[in-house]
Amino acid sequence: MELILASAIxxxxxxxxxxxxxLRTFPVILGISLLTYAVNVFLFxxxxxxxxxxxxxxxxxxxxxxPLPQALVLTAIVISxxxxxxxxxxxxxxxxxxxxxxxxxxxxxxxxxxxxxx
Numbered sequence: 001m002e003l004i005l006a007s008a009i010x011x012x013x014x015x016x017x018x019x020x021x022x023l024r025t026f027p028v029i030l031g032i033s034l035l036t037y038a039v040n041v042f043l044f045x046x047x048x049x050x051x052x053x054x055x056x057x058x059x060x061x062x063x064x065x066x067p068l069p070q071a072l073v074l075t076a077i078v079i080s081x082x083x084x085x086x087x088x089x090x091x092x093x094x095x096x097x098x099x100x101x102x103x104x105x106x107x108x109x110x111x112x113x114x115x116x117x118x
Contacts, residue, residue: 005045012038025091025101032087036080044073 012034019031047069095101 009038009042023102029087029091033084040073040076043069043076
């Protein structure tokens, strides 16, 4: 179980970093989303991934799942949803303003002012 979760976290992290390094805004948004999913799964597995174990310690059961990572994941989901909405609005505004979704737009070269003056 741990090998599958570790592999899933690694694959999501690698794909997220690859997409963040692209030069278009939509893949960057998808990459950030994948990175947040990878962090959420990492936080969730830090609380002992056990199947069928209760989340609260009782007297007769010695194995339990820590509820703190579950609360952290819920908080991280809300924060990542809000940040994704902000990033989508910023990228949509940039796209509508320039009709291009390139991330690395080069500035216009400075014009030589000495040619037109007499």
